[in-house]
Amino acid sequence: MNITRSQLKRTLDFLRMLDGASPYFGLQWTDKGVAVFRSSNLGQVYSGNWDESKHPVVVSVSHLATSLDALRADEFEILRGPNDSLYLKALGEFSAEVRIHTVRESTVWRKRHVGGAVLKDYDLKLFAGIDPRPFSLQMEPVVKAGKMLLTTGSGIIMRHGLGASVFPYPRAAFLKAITGREIERLFLTAEGYWGAVMDGHQLIVAGHRVGDPLFNKYDRPIAPLSEIAAPSFMAALSSAVRWADKSARVTFDTRRGIIATEDAQHNSGEFSFGSPDNWTPFALDYGMAKLLGDVFVQTTDERIHLIENQGNTLRLLRGPWEVVLHVFR
Numbered sequence: 001m002n003i004t005r006s007q008l009k010r011t012l013d014f015l016r017m018l019d020g021a022s023p024y025f026g027l028q029w030t031d032k033g034v035a036v037f038r039s040s041n042l043g044q045v046y047s048g049n050w051d052e053s054k055h056p057v058v059v060s061v062s063h064l065a066t067s068l069d070a071l072r073a074d075e076f077e078i079l080r081g082p083n084d085s086l087y088l089k090a091l092g093e094f095s096a097e098v099r100i101h102t103v104r105e106s107t108v109w110r111k112r113h114v115g116g117a118v119l120k121d122y123d124l125k126l127f128a129g130i131d132p133r134p135f136s137l138q139m140e141p142v143v144k145a146g147k148m149l150l151t152t153g154s155g156i157i158m159r160h161g162l163g164a165s166v167f168p169y170p171r172a173a174f175l176k177a178i179t180g181r182e183i184e185r186l187f188l189t190a191e192g193y194w195g196a197v198m199d200g201h202q203l204i205v206a207g208h209r210v211g212d213p214l215f216n217k218y219d220r221p222i223a224p225l226s227e228i229a230a231p232s233f234m235a236a237l238s239s240a241v242r243w244a245d246k247s248a249r250v251t252f253d254t255r256r257g258i259i260a261t262e263d264a265q266h267n268s269g270e271f272s273f274g275s276p277d278n279w280t281p282f283a284l285d286y287g288m289a290k291l292l293g294d295v296f297v298q299t300t301d302e303r304i305h306l307i308e309n310q311g312n313t314l315r316l317l318r319g320p321w322e323v324v325l326h327v328f329r
Contacts, residue, residue, distance in 0.1 A: 017177035024109040026056035043205030116190035142211035156324040168207030236271035282327040
């Protein structure tokens, strides 16, 4: 069966959507092209034309990707050899043929998940504008009261304005997998799996049911105290994060702006952004400052608001994104 480089790359992209997935995937030949299936402990991704009754070839994902990078052609033929072997043959001017690593189907290569019937369909844009990939999450997301809580080691993120509450909650693996993709269907199954249909492939990942106490702790009223022009703040923050040493703190001063040090001893850089007079100077660890930039870059709102809070906790809001940080004063 012939397949183009772009088709093969797109298939590999879908196979790589799942975190911690099997190193192998099932490959079938069908009247509508190749069909694939890959799973993890939490879910699975597979082609819409996958047929459970057909015997697949079980292929190494990484070896297929490496082999594709080594071949220069734009079109290939995928050949099934004896004993479930697989060959990728380059067509055109740069002809070549490589054998792709495969294993017996009796090898433990997948965990099958049964999501059950679709319980509810959701608006395709329910999670639009949310990219959790830059964040190192310490617990799974919580979606409640039209908001999403994301917990990191550097601070708390609250995404407002989702327009719906859901339960069970979607896992980070699911949100990362659908980020930036054209979704044709978004749904929840009777067995508690979140699912999405994208470009002829279906993804299902088990939902979860924990995190409400932490969500309730940070779901607090918003009372803005002052505001800053977002473009100048983001430009200063971006420069400071690039300049600062990762072991040093980044200081936010009412007159001088953001002050970063190239290392813990010297070479300070000052980046002005027009900080408000009613700010109390504070400092953040490098990871907190980077988190702030990674969150606020996901919206284009022109203003950043300082939200009323107590103690050594800072709350900032830009558009639908709120960040809660424990600062040093």
